[in-house]
Amino acid sequence: MDFLISSAHAQAAGAPAAGGGISTLVMMGVMIAFFYFMLIRPQMKRAKEQRTMLAALAKGDEVATTTGMLGTIVEISETYTSVEVAPNVVVKLQKQAITAVLPKGTLKSA
Incomplete structure (x- = not known):
C-alpha cells in the first residue's frame, strides 16, 4: 500500500497541539455570557414589565x-x-x- 500514501507524509502528521481545551472553554463561556446578556436578560425584563402592567390594570x-x-x-x-x-x-x-x-x-x- 506504499504506492498510495508515501511513508514520509504518513509520518509527518504529529499529535494535536496541547492547550486547545482551555481556549475552547473560554470561548464557550463568552458565548454563553453573550446569549444571556443579549437574548435571555432582555426577554426576562420584558416579561417582568408585562406582568407589572397586567397587575396594575x-x-x-x-x-x-x-x-x-x-x-x-x-x-x-x-x-x-x-x-x-x-x-x-x-x-x-x-x-x-x-x-x-x-x-x-x-x-x-x-
Whole structure:
C-alpha cells in the first residue's frame, strides 16, 4: 500500500497541539455570557414589565390587545377582562391578550 500514501507524509502528521481545551472553554463561556446578556436578560425584563402592567390594570383603563383592538376595560377579574370596543359592544378577553395601556383620551381622538 506504499504506492498510495508515501511513508514520509504518513509520518509527518504529529499529535494535536496541547492547550486547545482551555481556549475552547473560554470561548464557550463568552458565548454563553453573550446569549444571556443579549437574548435571555432582555426577554426576562420584558416579561417582568408585562406582568407589572397586567397587575396594575384597572376599570376604565384604555388598552390595546394583541389582535389590534382598542377599548376600555369595563370589568376585570383574576384571569379575564371585559373590554368595551364600541358603544354597547363588550368583548371578554384573557388578561394576557392586553399588550399596552394607552394614555387617557386616546380612544376619543381616534
